[in-house]
Amino acid sequence: xxxxxxxxxxxxxxxxxxxxxxxxxxxxxxxxxxxxxxxxxxxxxxxxxxxxxxxxxxxxxxxxxxxxxxxxxxxxxxxxx
Amino acid sequence: xxxxxxxxxxxxxxxxxxxxxxxxxxxxxxxxxxxxxxxxxxxxxxxxxxxxxxxxxxxxxxxxxxxxxxxxxxxxxxxxxxxxxxxxxxxxxxxxxxxxxxxxxxxxxxxxxxxxxxxxxxxxxxxxxxxxxxxxxxxxxxxxxxxxxxxxxxxxxxxxxxxxxxxxxxxxxxxxxxxxxxxxxxxxxxxxxxxxxxx
Numbered sequence: 001x002x003x004x005x006x007x008x009x010x011x012x013x014x015x016x017x018x019x020x021x022x023x024x025x026x027x028x029x030x031x032x033x034x035x036x037x038x039x040x041x042x043x044x045x046x047x048x049x050x051x052x053x054x055x056x057x058x059x060x061x062x063x064x065x066x067x068x069x070x071x072x073x074x075x076x077x078x079x080x081x
Numbered sequence: 082x083x084x085x086x087x088x089x090x091x092x093x094x095x096x097x098x099x100x101x102x103x104x105x106x107x108x109x110x111x112x113x114x115x116x117x118x119x120x121x122x123x124x125x126x127x128x129x130x131x132x133x134x135x136x137x138x139x140x141x142x143x144x145x146x147x148x149x150x151x152x153x154x155x156x157x158x159x160x161x162x163x164x165x166x167x168x169x170x171x172x173x174x175x176x177x178x179x180x181x182x183x184x185x186x187x188x189x190x191x192x193x194x195x196x197x198x199x200x201x202x203x204x205x206x207x208x209x210x211x212x213x214x215x216x217x218x219x220x221x222x223x224x225x226x227x228x229x230x231x232x233x234x235x236x237x238x239x240x241x242x243x244x245x246x247x248x249x250x251x252x253x254x255x256x257x258x259x260x261x262x263x264x265x266x267x268x269x270x271x272x273x274x275x276x277x278x279x280x
Contacts, residue, residue: 006215007207009240010128013222016239018168020267021120021274022161026113032271033116040116047275050136051101051115 100143109146114160120274121160125167128211128218129174142166175211225269231262232269 004012033040038047104110110118118139126135142163145151153162207215219240226232231254238248249259 004241006212006219008242010215010219012242013219013236013239014124014127014171015168017124017222017266017270018121018164020263021117021124021270022164024117024120024267024271028267029113029116029120029271029275032268033275035268036272036275038275040112047116047119048112051119051139052099 100140100147103147104143107147109143110159110163116275117160118163120271121164122167123274124270125164125171127222128214129171130214133174138167138170139163141170175207178211179208225273226266229262229265231258232266235259235262235266 030040033045033047036046039045040047098106101115105112105115119135122135122139122142126133126138129138142151145166146153146159146163151162151166153159223233223236226236231252234252234254235248238251243251245259248254249256254262
């Protein structure tokens with residue numbers, strides 16, 4: 001049998017595996033974590049790596065970039081603010 | 082700036098609160114939900130370019146809920162809803178990528194030349210890069226279940242778009258064996274999803 005083209009095959013597999021993960025019980029998650037030596041009940045557990053921590057601030061967190069662009073346009077393209 | 086000012090420079094951590102922390106603080110999700118969401122985000126980030134990480138997917142999905150851009154329908158649990166948002170973010174990424182490369186163009190009927198013998202349409206299919214990346218991800222997923230013949234058979238059937246009954250029939254797999262394999266697959270996915278090793 002000819003294998004399915006990779007992109008639709010991957011999309012179908014990811015969707016099906018998403019259902020599997022959604023069906024996982026809390027006990028299954030804890031069991032998997034324990035197999036990895038993780039203790040999610042402990043503060044700073046490795047299971048939470050990537051979930052918390054500082055987020056890199058972005059310029060648009062502090063400035064209204066659209067307003068800055070509008071001011072820049074009104075001053076002329078060659079002017080720096 | 083006076084020393085008693087509530088603002089400090091560099092900005093204090095609370096000004097750079099992640100969407101995850103905000104959602105947890107607002108009790109939109111629990112810590113257990115976050116662990117499941119981590120495994121789901123890592124799954125949905127498969128095949129995306131390296132500059133789009135699973136963290137980006139999850140933070141963006143949570144941000145859309147926190148800002149009200151995506152509203153959780155009544156009666157729908159948060160984890161499945163966020164999984165759906167991440168799925169649509171993945172699809173959105175590829176739609177945009179296709180648009181950027183000009184891989185897909187709408188052809189209006191009034192643009193057709195009735196005298197022409199040929200009709201040229203741009204290829205709406207995935208780019209070679211995306212096809213290669215998808216193939217690599219399929220291989221990586223297969224490696225997760227290496228040695229588990231039934232799991233690999235299920236995976237192959239899922240890729241072909243077969244239903245559970247069709248997979249069982251084509252692979253001559255009993256319901257018990259099928260369900261056991263699904264359980265093993267779930268466990269392997271959870272183990273992989275909870276780590277932060279490269280995909």
